[in-house]
Amino acid sequence: MQLRTRKVFGSGSFYFRNQEVRTDNLFLNQHIILSANPLTTMSFPETHYSRRAFLQRASLGVGATFAAAPLLAAAESSSLPVQDGKKLGIALVGLGYYSTDLLAPALQQTQHCKLAGIVTGTPEKAQKWKEKYNIPDKNIYNYQTFDRIADNADIDIVYVVLPPSMHAEYTIRAAKAGKHVICEKPMAMSAKECQQMIEACDKAGKKLSIGYRMHFEPTTQEVMRIAKEKPIGKIQMVAAGAGYKENRATHWKLKKAMGGGAMMDMGVYSLQGARYATGEEPIAVSAQMFTTRPDMFKEVDETVTFQLLFPSGAVANLHTSFGMGMNYLQVNAEKGWYRLDPFSAYSGIKGESSNGPLQFPKVNQQATQVDEVAQSLMQNQPLRVTGAEGLKDIRVVEAIYQSIKAGGKRIDLKA
Amino acid sequence: MQLRTRKVFGSGSFYFRNQEVRTDNLFLNQHIILSANPLTTMSFPETHYSRRAFLQRASLGVGATFAAAPLLAAAESSSLPVQDGKKLGIALVGLGYYSTDLLAPALQQTQHCKLAGIVTGTPEKAQKWKEKYNIPDKNIYNYQTFDRIADNADIDIVYVVLPPSMHAEYTIRAAKAGKHVICEKPMAMSAKECQQMIEACDKAGKKLSIGYRMHFEPTTQEVMRIAKEKPIGKIQMVAAGAGYKENRATHWKLKKAMGGGAMMDMGVYSLQGARYATGEEPIAVSAQMFTTRPDMFKEVDETVTFQLLFPSGAVANLHTSFGMGMNYLQVNAEKGWYRLDPFSAYSGIKGESSNGPLQFPKVNQQATQVDEVAQSLMQNQPLRVTGAEGLKDIRVVEAIYQSIKAGGKRIDLKA
Numbered sequence: 001m002q003l004r005t006r007k008v009f010g011s012g013s014f015y016f017r018n019q020e021v022r023t024d025n026l027f028l029n030q031h032i033i034l035s036a037n038p039l040t041t042m043s044f045p046e047t048h049y050s051r052r053a054f055l056q057r058a059s060l061g062v063g064a065t066f067a068a069a070p071l072l073a074a075a076e077s078s079s080l081p082v083q084d085g086k087k088l089g090i091a092l093v094g095l096g097y098y099s100t101d102l103l104a105p106a107l108q109q110t111q112h113c114k115l116a117g118i119v120t121g122t123p124e125k126a127q128k129w130k131e132k133y134n135i136p137d138k139n140i141y142n143y144q145t146f147d148r149i150a151d152n153a154d155i156d157i158v159y160v161v162l163p164p165s166m167h168a169e170y171t172i173r174a175a176k177a178g179k180h181v182i183c184e185k186p187m188a189m190s191a192k193e194c195q196q197m198i199e200a201c202d203k204a205g206k207k208l209s210i211g212y213r214m215h216f217e218p219t220t221q222e223v224m225r226i227a228k229e230k231p232i233g234k235i236q237m238v239a240a241g242a243g244y245k246e247n248r249a250t251h252w253k254l255k256k257a258m259g260g261g262a263m264m265d266m267g268v269y270s271l272q273g274a275r276y277a278t279g280e281e282p283i284a285v286s287a288q289m290f291t292t293r294p295d296m297f298k299e300v301d302e303t304v305t306f307q308l309l310f311p312s313g314a315v316a317n318l319h320t321s322f323g324m325g326m327n328y329l330q331v332n333a334e335k336g337w338y339r340l341d342p343f344s345a346y347s348g349i350k351g352e353s354s355n356g357p358l359q360f361p362k363v364n365q366q367a368t369q370v371d372e373v374a375q376s377l378m379q380n381q382p383l384r385v386t387g388a389e390g391l392k393d394i395r396v397v398e399a400i401y402q403s404i405k406a407g408g409k410r411i412d413l414k415a
Numbered sequence: 416m417q418l419r420t421r422k423v424f425g426s427g428s429f430y431f432r433n434q435e436v437r438t439d440n441l442f443l444n445q446h447i448i449l450s451a452n453p454l455t456t457m458s459f460p461e462t463h464y465s466r467r468a469f470l471q472r473a474s475l476g477v478g479a480t481f482a483a484a485p486l487l488a489a490a491e492s493s494s495l496p497v498q499d500g501k502k503l504g505i506a507l508v509g510l511g512y513y514s515t516d517l518l519a520p521a522l523q524q525t526q527h528c529k530l531a532g533i534v535t536g537t538p539e540k541a542q543k544w545k546e547k548y549n550i551p552d553k554n555i556y557n558y559q560t561f562d563r564i565a566d567n568a569d570i571d572i573v574y575v576v577l578p579p580s581m582h583a584e585y586t587i588r589a590a591k592a593g594k595h596v597i598c599e600k601p602m603a604m605s606a607k608e609c610q611q612m613i614e615a616c617d618k619a620g621k622k623l624s625i626g627y628r629m630h631f632e633p634t635t636q637e638v639m640r641i642a643k644e645k646p647i648g649k650i651q652m653v654a655a656g657a658g659y660k661e662n663r664a665t666h667w668k669l670k671k672a673m674g675g676g677a678m679m680d681m682g683v684y685s686l687q688g689a690r691y692a693t694g695e696e697p698i699a700v701s702a703q704m705f706t707t708r709p710d711m712f713k714e715v716d717e718t719v720t721f722q723l724l725f726p727s728g729a730v731a732n733l734h735t736s737f738g739m740g741m742n743y744l745q746v747n748a749e750k751g752w753y754r755l756d757p758f759s760a761y762s763g764i765k766g767e768s769s770n771g772p773l774q775f776p777k778v779n780q781q782a783t784q785v786d787e788v789a790q791s792l793m794q795n796q797p798l799r800v801t802g803a804e805g806l807k808d809i810r811v812v813e814a815i816y817q818s819i820k821a822g823g824k825r826i827d828l829k830a
Contacts, residue, residue, distance in 0.1 A: 236707075236739040237718075239654060241732075241747075286703050286823045292651075292728035303652075305722045305732040313707035317656075317720040317734045324651040324747050332656075332739050408701045408823040 088156035088374040089116030091139065091149060091179075093170050095125045098184065099161045102346065104133065106366035113374035116154045119146055146170070150177035157182060157374070159211075163252045164259025168193040175204040180377055182370070184211040186264045187390030191398055194391035201387065209373050209383045210390035212272065216369040218360035219340060219349045220276065223329075226338070227279030232354065233334025235314045238277045240329045242269040242344055243303075243321030249296050253322070261300035263287075263400055267320030268393055269344040273329040274308055274316035281392060282308035282316070286410045287400040292323055306400050503571040503789040504531025506554065506564060506594075508585050510540045513599065514576045517761065519548065521781035528789035531569045534561055561585070565592035572597060572789070574626075578667045579674025583608040590619040595792055597785070599626040601679045602805030606813055609806035616802065624788050624798045625805035627687065631784040633775035634755060634764045635691065638744070641753070642694030647769065648749025650729045653692045655744040657684040657759055658718075658736030664711050668737070676715035678702075678815055682735030683808055684759040688744040689723055689731035696807060697723035697731070701825045702815040707738055721815050 090113050092099045107115040117139035118129050126140050158174035160183040167188045174181045187210050188194045201208040214220040243266050252258040287306035291297045302323050308316040329343035336354035351358035376383050399411040505528050507514045522530040532554035533544050541555050573589035575598040582603045589596045603609045616623040629635040658681050667673040702721035706712045717738050723731040744758035751769035766773035791798050814826040
């Protein structure tokens with residue numbers, strides 16, 4: 001496997017020059033190498049990219065002008081043997097919108113894992129999924145029978161897709177049942193719960209990942225590289241907004257006890273954006289809450305603005321809302337800027353920068369995510385996103401709510 | 416004069432269809448009427464636009480897709496007689512960068528006013544300007560002789576281009592000398608000073624305008640129209656950043672007593688942006704201060720983030736900095752969005768929106784500004800920008816510093 005990377009913040013369009021695709025089973029070894037101008041070399045894994053779309057993009061001269069070396073570390077560790085054709089079995093816990101419209105379809109596209117079971121409290125859903133995805137009765141659980149999953153060899157990973165108030169309980173029960181766990185974001189209701197989840201998985205000798213699909217998305221990985229390698233100098237300011245108009249007054253997202261609120265749901269994207277765009281952990285936070293529909297937003301926040309200070313001096317001025325649609329990440333650095341819009345949507349992540357367009361091939365985020373998690377588990381390699389990552393966000397979210405309660409007071413965070 | 420306007424938020428490029436240019440002396444009667452698709456009709460004054468550039472833009476299909484009716488109210492009042500060929504004489508007080516590089520050149524392009532005098536404490540500057548702009552000795556003052564300007568019939572308007580700490584004094588002295596006044600932004604050191612300036616001009620029967628050049632810029636006027644006519648529904652959120660890297664440690668902008676600080680200097684643009692993009696006055700404000708160069712920023716703020724709440728429920732999440740370059744205004748509304756980048760630069764204001772490009776012909780902002788002020792004065796018509804507008808910003812700036820001092824506490828503003 002050849003990975004040529006040069007840390008160059010180049011400009012101009014890139015052109016396809018060379019293609020190297022292995023046919024073995026390790027998707028991290030399957031990649032395409034592109035060159036832009038004489039200076040820019042890009043490489044990234046190719047699975048879940050539409051190769052045809054990628055080549056069309058390249059030949060049109062449309063696309064990334066940032067050099068990219070995402071997944072390099074992971075790629076270097078991909079030489080361990082893997083059982084040929086083995087797919088880990090995933091059970092989805094909670095069959096709401098995200099499981100139904102995103103995860104289940106994504107699991108039809110994965111190479112290293114598959115939809116093997118479901119956990120639902122609604123028999124009609126069980127029947128529907130059973131037929132649609134050919135799930136055997138023995139792999140269908142409800143919340144009472146869930147713990148018997150311990151005896152089911154078809155299930156390797158439990159993916160918790162429940163409201164946040166249930167994340168800790170089902171993650172811990174899954175770990176006790178001897179399963180690896182992927183838990184959706186936000187990780188839990190409190191930092192304390194996050195720690196309990198991490199401890200339960202550690203104790204059970206099982207791995208815990210959080211459903212931060214953006215970490216598996218190529219443009220987002222380039223953002224992380226820019227933070228780390230600083231091709232445009234020190235990051236100085238991040239501005240981001242993530243929101244949508246929530247009109248379902250009875251939805252759990254409107255219930256505090258279930259983990260609702262704009263900050264918990266969409267604000268975590270702005271927060272994640274600031275953290276991965278700086279590559280730093282905030283040392284202080286302040287926040288403000290606003291509501292235009294007080295009758296509907298009695299328990300939870302409709303709109304939150306929040307500010308983060310990072311050790312380098314970088315500042316993030318962020319917001320989130322259940323009152324309006326928005327999704328952008330703007331980053332100013334010493335020697336340039338970039339802006340993604342959208343930055344955390346399920347697809348279509350694209351951007352521009354002081355050096356030209358910032359756009360990488362589209363991936364199926366969920367498929368790429370679970371496939372890499374499955375592969376890391378099979379190879380017993382470190383996960384890209386661990387419980388520690390989810391805990392970091394929840395600590396900041398707690399401080400945000402604390403600041404709101406204290407009238408916008410700055411809350412210092414311990415390192 | 417024919418002003419055809421239709422309040423349409425159309426999409427697509429516009430095409431030149433009809434041109435109507437009067438040759439009389441009232442620039443508000445000189446305009447071009449354009450039509451886009453069958454639905455969109457635009458009209459705007461034409462003076463200071465490069466007509467050739469405008470027509471090229473139109474024929475290229477590049478430009479505004481928002482219908483525009485800027486200056487309509489003013490245009491309707493433009494039928495008063497004006498002394499043919501009369502130009503009001505302007506004296507610039509303070510010959511720093513802005514006077515030298517922006518105002519003086521702009522005053523070579525104006526139809527209704529001209530550079531008639533200067534006030535400077537530096538004899539070398541006086542000599543240089545005298546030669547360059549053919550200014551008679553009798554129209555050259557220093558800060559000791561300034562008040563004698565009362566006897567100078569060549570000077571109709573005094574334009575105060577001094578550091579903010581001197582704005583009140585020179586505005587009041589100019590009013591007492593019987594001159595109209597244009598005062599640069601930020602208007603003064605405090606709301607109290609602003610009120611004194613307004614009162615002094617009222618008492619002298621003279622007019623006071625503040626140097627908010629953006630109010631005379633066509634894309635900005637379209638932003639104001641969008642706020643007022645709501646073609647994309649209620650404005651929900653404004654995000655804006657304005658800043659540049661200030662490296663001059665001994666400049667007055669680093670001195671608190673002279674009116675320095677990022678918030679006073681660049682933050683006023685973010686604040687203005689939020690005010691004119693919503694068309695509302697904030698009812699509450701909170702703010703946070705950050706510094707990366709504490710040795711340099713001992714007295715004044717390097718970076719400020721601030722939040723405004725408006726009566727409609729709209730929220731603005733804003734920032735400003737002397738630590739980095741940035742200049743953008745992003746607006747989310749119920750039925751769409753737009754974004755200008757840059758939004759308050761001396762030129763090149765341009766944007767995009769949910770309905771397509773948002774871009775109007777370039778103007779010389781300073782020339783357009785002073786020419787309209789001069790014409791309004793000659794016609795005894797209301798000014799587009801009065802002292803009251805400057806006062807509104809300074810009230811908010813005071814609350815911002817108050818909030819910073821109070822650790823980010825929300826400060827309620829009286830209506």
